Amino acid sequence: MIEMHDIWKTYPDGTSALQGVNVVIDRNEFVYIVGPSGAGKSTFMKLIYREEVPTKGQLSVNGFNIGKLKPRKIPYVRRNIGVVFQDFRLLPKLTAYENVAFAMEVIEASKRSIRRRTMEVLDLVGLKHKANSLPAQLSGGEQQRVAIARAIVNNPAVIVADEPTGNLDPETSWGIMKLLEEINFRGTTIVMATHNKEIVNSLRKRVIAIERGSIVRDEIRGEYGYEV
Amino acid sequence: MAMKFSTFLRHLREGFKNVLRNGWMSFASVGSIIVSLFILGVFMLLALNVDKLATQIESQVEIRVYVQLGTEQARIDEINRTIGRIPEVKKVTFVSKEEGLERLRENLDDNAKTALQGYENENNPLPDGFDVEVFDPQNVAYVAKQIQAINDANADRPIMGVNYGQGTVEKLFRITNAVRNIGLVIVAGLAIMAMFLISTTIKMTILARRREIGIMKLVGATNNFIRWPFFVEGVLIGLGGAAITSAILMFGYSQLIDTAQYDMGLMLIKLAGVQEVGWFITGTLLILGTLLGIWGSVVSVRKYLKV
Numbered sequence: 086m087i088e089m090h091d092i093w094k095t096y097p098d099g100t101s102a103l104q105g106v107n108v109v110i111d112r113n114e115f116v117y118i119v120g121p122s123g124a125g126k127s128t129f130m131k132l133i134y135r136e137e138v139p140t141k142g143q144l145s146v147n148g149f150n151i152g153k154l155k156p157r158k159i160p161y162v163r164r165n166i167g168v169v170f171q172d173f174r175l176l177p178k179l180t181a182y183e184n185v186a187f188a189m190e191v192i193e194a195s196k197r198s199i200r201r202r203t204m205e206v207l208d209l210v211g212l213k214h215k216a217n218s219l220p221a222q223l224s225g226g227e228q229q230r231v232a233i234a235r236a237i238v239n240n241p242a243v244i245v246a247d248e249p250t251g252n253l254d255p256e257t258s259w260g261i262m263k264l265l266e267e268i269n270f271r272g273t274t275i276v277m278a279t280h281n282k283e284i285v286n287s288l289r290k291r292v293i294a295i296e297r298g299s300i301v302r303d304e305i306r307g308e309y310g311y312e313v
Numbered sequence: 314m315a316m317k318f319s320t321f322l323r324h325l326r327e328g329f330k331n332v333l334r335n336g337w338m339s340f341a342s343v344g345s346i347i348v349s350l351f352i353l354g355v356f357m358l359l360a361l362n363v364d365k366l367a368t369q370i371e372s373q374v375e376i377r378v379y380v381q382l383g384t385e386q387a388r389i390d391e392i393n394r395t396i397g398r399i400p401e402v403k404k405v406t407f408v409s410k411e412e413g414l415e416r417l418r419e420n421l422d423d424n425a426k427t428a429l430q431g432y433e434n435e436n437n438p439l440p441d442g443f444d445v446e447v448f449d450p451q452n453v454a455y456v457a458k459q460i461q462a463i464n465d466a467n468a469d470r471p472i473m474g475v476n477y478g479q480g481t482v483e484k485l486f487r488i489t490n491a492v493r494n495i496g497l498v499i500v501a502g503l504a505i506m507a508m509f510l511i512s513t514t515i516k517m518t519i520l521a522r523r524r525e526i527g528i529m530k531l532v533g534a535t536n537n538f539i540r541w542p543f544f545v546e547g548v549l550i551g552l553g554g555a556a557i558t559s560a561i562l563m564f565g566y567s568q569l570i571d572t573a574q575y576d577m578g579l580m581l582i583k584l585a586g587v588q589e590v591g592w593f594i595t596g597t598l599l600i601l602g603t604l605l606g607i608w609g610s611v612v613s614v615r616k617y618l619k620v
Binding site for chain 1: 319525527528
């Protein structure tokens, strides 16, 4: 699913974010990426959805060689990767429904299938009744649910979630985690960067710890391992 | 890659919606287009009228040719035809010495007219001649030279003189050409100013759009897919701004013509009619407005399309 071989990433300003990362994430895995701030977690995530390109090394996602991808092909790779952020990134002037449907318009799906599928995922995230609300009218947790609905609407093979619970209170965070687990259960690979110790330690999954640009720990059903 | 028709409709719809969704920013863009095009339009009207005035003045320039006294009518007709064969010449009109005297009389006041008494008929000292009109008044000096050449080519030297207001005409053309060039420079300058004004408006809208474009890319929109609605939006804003400007300008201008011609009786300078300049001004503004709108939207998206 995701394979990194000796991945290095150095930014133009000289910052070395990743130094020789090797990792294989299989189909249908649920992986936490943990580590101190600035350790390279975000870069790790950005490489997967091709926001950044590795300086060196082999990276393949879903069978695509990301490092050698032609710019023209990037949109088509992204359609198979759902991305969820800490700050939701919804379009403020579109309703919940429109925000989700937008991801399907982009792939030129038919109007009827957009309608059907959008309502289906809004139902899955429990927001069918708020389809016509604008983001500003929704709570943080609800906005994140809309963002997750948008991420899964095109049935991506993998979801990349960069601190999806970072802005949410514990209770709402648990709701989001249940939702991600459900999505994972239905067959989608999930890679989630997080600082949330309780979640990692309670909802046990594979844990990959990154420090100073290298993987220092990789455990099946691991623990958070840092003091908050 | 061919675009689905339904996708094309979607882009049109999105473009329309974007104009409405971005309320005050669309308003600001339309506003800056109106302001720029309005100033430009006013100067274009001014330039067109100055050009019309210059053309009017220039068209009064013609060449007078005088033949030697006592030349026979047959020879005069021959010279008439020879001058008529110069390609730049539009029309040659024979002016007999009687007509010449009549013209002279018209230009004099009553007192001076009495001085002409006794010069009628056989006593008329004036030569016969021609009025020579040229297609392009700017060519009078050249045509005058050609006529002089005809004279030099004939042994009998039938032409006594060629007159086109030498010196004065050159000065007149220098002035009318300068006025035209200055008008052109001002109009070009204003067009550039309009671009700056609009690019400033765009810079403000970019910040708001950056996020939007980023999200579109994230969900896998191709660059073309992102570009289209912005393009439609640009066209709408540009066309809308230009249409409003044209309407204001043409209404204002027709009012000005009415005032100038009926209320003030300003008949000395005849303004170009609305029908005469309307299509040109409206057409230019619509094209320019649309181009400015497209340019603005394309510039604002391009920056964020680079991966």
